[in-house]
Amino acid sequence: xxxxxxxxxxxxxxxxxxxxxxxxxxxxxxxxxxxxxxxxxxxxxxxxxxxxxxxxxxxxxxxxxxxxxxxxxxxxxxxxxxxxxxxxxxxxxxxxxxxxxxxxxxxxxxxxxxxxxxxxxxxxxxxxxxxxxxxxxxxxxxxxxxxxxxxxxxxxxxxxxxxxxxxxxxxxxxxxxxxxxxxxxxxxxxxxxxxxxxxxxxxxxxxxxxxxxxxxxxxxxxxxxxxxxxxxxxxxxxxxxxxxxxxxxxxxxxxxxxxxxxxxxxxxxxxxxxxxxxxxxxxxxxxxxxxxxxxxxxxxxxxxxxxxxxxxxxxxxxxxxxxxxxxxxxxxxxxxxxxxxxxxxxxxxxxxxxxxxxxxxxxxxxxxxxxxxxxxxxxxxxxxxxxxxxxxxxxxxxxxxxxxxxxxxxxxxxx
Ligand code: KG4
Ligand code: ZN
Numbered sequence: 532x533x534x535x536x537x538x539x540x541x542x543x544x545x546x547x548x549x550x551x552x553x554x555x556x557x558x559x560x561x562x563x564x565x566x567x568x569x570x571x572x573x574x575x576x577x578x579x580x581x582x583x584x585x586x587x588x589x590x591x592x593x594x595x596x597x598x599x600x601x602x603x604x605x606x607x608x609x610x611x612x613x614x615x616x617x618x619x620x621x622x623x624x625x626x627x628x629x630x631x632x633x634x635x636x637x638x639x640x641x642x643x644x645x646x647x648x649x650x651x652x653x654x655x656x657x658x659x660x661x662x663x664x665x666x667x668x669x670x671x672x673x674x675x676x677x678x679x680x681x682x683x684x685x686x687x688x689x690x691x692x693x694x695x696x697x698x699x700x701x702x703x704x705x706x707x708x709x710x711x712x713x714x715x716x717x718x719x720x721x722x723x724x725x726x727x728x729x730x731x732x733x734x735x736x737x738x739x740x741x742x743x744x745x746x747x748x749x750x751x752x753x754x755x756x757x758x759x760x761x762x763x764x765x766x767x768x769x770x771x772x773x774x775x776x777x778x779x780x781x782x783x784x785x786x787x788x789x790x791x792x793x794x795x796x797x798x799x800x801x802x803x804x805x806x807x808x809x810x811x812x813x814x815x816x817x818x819x820x821x822x823x824x825x826x827x828x829x830x831x832x833x834x835x836x837x838x839x840x841x842x843x844x845x846x847x848x849x850x851x852x853x854x855x856x857x858x859x860x861x862x863x864x865x866x867x868x869x870x871x872x873x874x875x876x877x878x879x880x881x882x883x884x885x886x887x888x889x890x891x892x893x894x895x896x897x898x899x900x901x902x903x904x905x906x907x908x909x910x911x912x913x914x915x916x917x918x919x920x921x922x923x924x925x926x927x928x929x930x931x932x933x934x935x936x937x938x939x940x941x942x943x944x945x946x
Contacts, residue, residue, distance in 0.1 A: 687705055732752075740752070781821075
């Protein structure tokens with residue numbers, strides 16, 4: 532049955548390569564996913580149900596931590612050194628051979644060009660040698676759709692909030708390919724800012740924070756706060772009636788506070804300010820409220836334009852910052868008010884990995900969207916919009932909201 536369907540789809544899409552037609556003789560679908568868009572070299576093999584047959588991930592986190600940020604040529608060299616091992620490890624763990632694969636999906640946009648190139652070249656090399664189709668993957672779309680892998684009740688269209696070290700956006704996923712962009716960051720991403728602040732706070736000098744990402748370190752510091760309202764932060768873009776995000780102003784606010792606290796407490800160059808817990812808690816609370824405002828307006832817009840059927844409203848929150856356990860508590864309050872189910876992939880699948888790329892490959896293979904047999908046509912892109920820009924339409928709708936009160940997300944009675 533599946534075989535016939537597969538043959539029909541392929542014939543109708545006019546994919547005439549002999550190699551691709553050979554794939555119809557496979558009884559099962561096995562998709563490999565390769566991810567190298569930033570600082571993680573990831574590979575995974577999934578079957579058509581999204582079962583993970585084998586995976587491998589090499590994180591460059593500790594190397595970049597030493598340099599105080601990602602240095603693109605260093606990231607590239609590490610990807611180059613590790614990709615073969617990572618791929619071999621994933622395929623060995625799956626019990627399959629590369630010959631058994633149906634197709635190879637690889638991230639080609641958006642990301643660090645030097646990093647993307649390594650994955651794309653390796654993916655193409657495997658496709659050439661083993662005569663497999665290539666499935667080019669958009670990194671953010673892959674983040675957005677991962678939730679469908681483990682929660683099969685998530686149907687298109689659904690709302691998605693992507694918060695990571697490279698992005699911050701709100702979109703509606705209409706299908707595997709088409710997205711409507713409702714809001715995006717006008718400056719930095721939340722993860723990028725948290726990484727910078729954690730470094731500025733010198734949290735790494737305290738043993739319990741040494742191995743953590745900036746975002747996770749700030750979350751841990753915030754969880755020890757006794758008064759998250761000690762510092763007065765201003766919520767960004769309060770008067771802009773859109774769903775865009777901004778984090779640069781918040782970065783300035785906290786930088787000034789750190790400077791002033793360092794003077795007040797006369798801290799040594801390597802020392803961490805004593806008020807660090809309340810400072811991080813107030814910061815996380817402000818980020819949460821900012822995200823909640825944008826999500827709330829997006830939900831109002833969706834209702835106004837009838838973009839998602841009311842009976843199956845889902846908000847997927849993904850990307851590295853979605854690993855945070857404080858921010859989603861606020862988002863959950865907005866979801867409760869508007870009747871949305873909030874779905875977050877497990878933390879391991881929120882950050883970059885090969886599994887999400889392979890899953891996107893599975894979805895694309897099943898609907899035969901973007902499967903490519905002409906390797907020459909595939910290139911990398913540093914930036915690439917997730918879909919149709921609806922930001923102007925949203926602004927025109929001029930939606931005012933009565934903000935939902937976001938309180939007690941730190942499990943303290945004071946907020
Ligand atoms: O999605 P991701 O792995 O890479 C990008 O595509 O950017 O996200 C990495 C980002 C980093 O900035 C890191 O600090 C942040 O995710 N992050 C967190 C947490 N864990 C990782 N941010 C907030 N809370 C966390 N628990
Ligand atoms: Zn990512």
